[in-house]
Amino acid sequence: MLIVQLSDPHIDIHHPEKSGALRRAVDHLLSLPMRPDAVLVSGDCTEHGRPDEYALLRELLRPLTVPTYLIPGNHDDREEFLKAFGPQGTQGLPGFAQFVVELGPVRVLALDTHCPGANGGQLDAPRLGWLAERLGEAPRTPTLIALHHPPLLTGLKVMDSIGLDGTHALQELVGAHPQVEAVVAGHLHMRLVRRFAGTLVMTAPALEYAWLPDLTQPDKLIVQRQPPGYLLHHFTPDTGLTTYASAVSPGPWETLHDGQGWAP
Numbered sequence: 001m002l003i004v005q006l007s008d009p010h011i012d013i014h015h016p017e018k019s020g021a022l023r024r025a026v027d028h029l030l031s032l033p034m035r036p037d038a039v040l041v042s043g044d045c046t047e048h049g050r051p052d053e054y055a056l057l058r059e060l061l062r063p064l065t066v067p068t069y070l071i072p073g074n075h076d077d078r079e080e081f082l083k084a085f086g087p088q089g090t091q092g093l094p095g096f097a098q099f100v101v102e103l104g105p106v107r108v109l110a111l112d113t114h115c116p117g118a119n120g121g122q123l124d125a126p127r128l129g130w131l132a133e134r135l136g137e138a139p140r141t142p143t144l145i146a147l148h149h150p151p152l153l154t155g156l157k158v159m160d161s162i163g164l165d166g167t168h169a170l171q172e173l174v175g176a177h178p179q180v181e182a183v184v185a186g187h188l189h190m191r192l193v194r195r196f197a198g199t200l201v202m203t204a205p206a207l208e209y210a211w212l213p214d215l216t217q218p219d220k221l222i223v224q225r226q227p228p229g230y231l232l233h234h235f236t237p238d239t240g241l242t243t244y245a246s247a248v249s250p251g252p253w254e255t256l257h258d259g260q261g262w263a264p
C-alpha cells in the first residue's frame, strides 16, 4: 500500500509558478516505477480558497488517475473546498472536510483543522469527538492520521504562533490508541519528524520548495529554500509503515544491488 502525500501547493491563478510546481510533482510521480494506491494533499490546496483556484487544482491533479483525497489548510476556504470536492471517503463529519479512507490494510483518518479567518489550526470538540469514535471502532487497524497543522511546537516563534489549537487533546487521544502508525501534516513547508504520543508526527515540504530554517534565530523566520519534494508512505503487513521522502528533481535510476551483490 503506497500513499503519496503532496502538500501546500497554494494554487494561485496569478502565480503560475505554483501550478508549475504541482505539475512537476505530478509528472515526477507519474514517472516512478511504483504506482501509488492513493494520493493525499495535506492542505493549503489553494492560496485564497477561490472557486477558480480549486478548478485549476482539480485540472492539475487529473493526470494522477488514482484516488486523490484533499484536506483544507489555513489558506483554503472550507465552503468553497467542500463545493469543489464534495464528500470524500466515508463517515464524513457534516460541515467539515473530515473523513475516513480505507486503503486495504491501512485506514486513513483525514482531519480538518481549518479555522475561518485564522492562520492557526483548530481541533474543537466535534472534530475531536469524531476522531475518538473513529479510533475507538478499529483499534487493531494500522491507522494514519492526516491533518494540515502539525501538532507540535518547533521553537520557531513565527510558525508556533500559527500552530494547532487542540494539540493536547489530540496527544491524549493518539496516546491511547497504539494503532496510530503516524500523524502526517503539512503547513510548515519544512520536512521534520519528531516523537508524538507514542508515535511519530512528520511534515511534508511544500511543493514549490522545502524550507530549512536558521535555528540560531528562532525569533525570526529565516529559511533557505531547498528543492521541493513529497512523502511516500509505504505500508506492508510485514514491515509496518515506512515513509520515504522524494525530491521533485528526477535523477537517473541506478542499480546499486542486483539482488545478488552490490554493483562495483
Ligand SMILES: [Fe+2]
Pocket (backbone or CB within 6 Å): 008, 010, 043, 044, 073, 187, 188, 189, 206
Ligand atoms: Fe502552506
